[in-house]
Amino acid sequence: MVDLALPEATVITGGAGWLGRALVHHLAGESGPYRRDGVIRALVLDQREADAVHAVSDRVETVIGSVADSSALARLLADLPADTDVIHTAGVIHPAKTADFFTVNALGAANVAAAVAAAGLRRLVHVSSNSPFGANPSNADTFRANEPYNPYLGYGESKMQGELAVLDHVERGLDAVIVRPPWFYGPLQPPRQTTFFRLVRRGRFPRFGKGDQRRSMVYVDNLVNGIVRAELTPGATGKGYWIADARAYTVNEIIETVGRALADEGYLVTPGAMKLPVIAGRVAERADRLIQRTGRYQQQLHVMGEMAHTIACDISAARVELGYEPEIDLYEGMRRSIQWCRTEGLVL
């Protein structure tokens, strides 16, 4: 299958987010396999975010506004050739209040799909998540390319609505592809991921039951690879693809591998984990659910509740149909993340 040509222009929403900046780094950088010419334009929330994007690449044009605001999207997509691709990464995962989930993840996606359709651009790549599909029913189960929706709390519900809005536009002629990354990690990661290294280093990472839950994860460079493959593969319209590392890891394996990566980077690591009964995870999940019903959101509870589950996905559709091949595994990805934290002066 011959790839679509690189577009004349590329637009990234959520440009200052973690994934947004990683995309800017790879697409607008000086070299590398994903570097491209032409216009690269990013939507950012404010001037501070615009500065953060320019710190990664000064080649990028920035437009200030929110995906929740249709007029901002009209400005973002103004004066672009039809041969433009839009990569929609804007989203909130740990908001202050649950209403933000819907404003950004659901309404935002609907607005972006409508704006791309109205502007008659080439293709939209919509970055979704595992959360519209919830957790696997057992530790041995793996999500296939086609699965029924089973949204996990407010985030999952809003991301599902985002997908449905995009698919609705596909029915009416929009060329859009959905990519679904699970938990991702790597350079440019937000502070909560630094906490993750710190917990593993001190032997305090929470481990529920036997730690045999499986988690799919994706190193951010692998994710960029998958997004570009989804963007440039003909015939992918209307489909959704899991983009993750080659296989899911058990929680035990994650703790062990990250510990080893930290030790190999010269950190003193206390082996072990904070052992919790599975029921503690269920309690956290229930508390999270109750709090979210009141419109509030508590990040630690949410992460705790999710850690007791298996969230594993099968990437074979992306491999076969998109030619996606994840190149970095957990150990290598974690070493690179740790090195990045060190150069940023972050204390682990």
Next chain:
Amino acid sequence: MTEPVIHTAATEVNYDAEILVIGSGAGGATTAALLAEAGFDVLVVEEGEWVEQGSVVPFSLEQMDRQYRSGGVTVALGLPSIAYTEGRCAGGGTEVNSGLYRRPPADLLERWRQQYHIRDLDPDEMNAIAAEIESALHVTTVPGAVSAPSAVLRRGADALAWENSESPRWMIYPPGGDAASGQRQSMTRTYLPRAHRAGARLLTRCRVKKLSLDGTRANHAEVELANGGPGRIRFRHVFVCGGAIHTPALLQRSGLRDRIGDTLAVHPTVKLAARFAEPLNVPDDVPVHQVKEFAPEISFGGSASHPGLIALSLADNWGEFGHAVRDWKRVSVYYAAITSEGKGRVKAVPGLRDPLVAYHLTSRDRQLLRSGLSRLTLLMLAAGADEVYPSYHHAPVVRKAADIADLQRSFATTKATVMTVHLCSTVPLGEHPLCAADSFGRVRGMRNVWVNDASLLPDAPGVNPQGSVMAFAVRNARRFIGTERPHG
């Protein structure tokens, strides 16, 4: 063919047999045929009647009355309670089941061998036995096109890229015949006539109340005829093949309680009805396609779908679903079955004719049932269903993918009609301390009491079990023949 049955108007019976086989289903019929052919004097007793194939409509209510225990459905206690069905007639479950055949999977046999310490479980021998059974039962795929409800499973699974295949069946199709022309090769057509030709006697409508024990031996069986008359059957060896509920119940009534009946395993199943634009219903047969993408944990297939059973599957939300029964020609019923980590118990209670059965699902089981029903619903939409009606209280009508999110949110096993047709593992075989029978089915502590039916499977196989039941029955019968001599 004429029924190879002892006709007796006696009000009291007294028999002697070298080998007494209790039950005439997949385990009992096979055991009887092999032992009779090896020269043993065999008497088979069967609680139900001999019903000639074709004299009742398959999967009909009349069949439930005549060929099932308790008119079709019995209930295992627990939350939720699980409904189950058992055949009670000459040929047992093989007369009333779907007729689908699956060879015992090699990896399953290997896991059982290791986990339950089953001696001399040789994969090559089991494969050879399976091939022999497949030939005896005429296991084959359907000629020409499969039925429309079966094609739904294939079409939906193909659209989702889920692995699916046609399960072969034990059927004889006449030359030029189509999918609907098959003749079931149940036990009354195969192993029971074979047993008869080799000299075995079959006594129907005769229930065994208990075995009389003397130390490590059983001497005779106390029986009860359908007319209420008593009887006694003396034997050298007894093979109990009454199925996973009634085999342990009989052993318990006889005083054998050690590890027996404590490890009931089933494939819990939830259902849905799906309505299509075109007529597809086949009232007297079941689909042959099965979806094994998520096997062994979750499997999908088609259920019997005559109008009465469609009404039953719509009954959980009759107010909203009931109208679909008028459209029954465009509706068919499908199931999602799981391999459960839960366990059940069978307990004979003095004074009660039937044992108490209890089964408890684990939290993982409940998640698998929810997920299985949701995935099956997605498959129905992918196959072009207009409306899907999941079988549980207050279930939503599903018309599009987003509706499945409501299904997942509102489903609870306590609201669902959870049922099963595959009951096993109440007298598991193996040398592991949990096993109630040795590696060849002899009950622990007894010298001449054997079990040779679904009770022996160490846990639920995750596939249609009849092939596994028969393969173990043949293996164990051969072992017996190799160590015991007929007295002649």
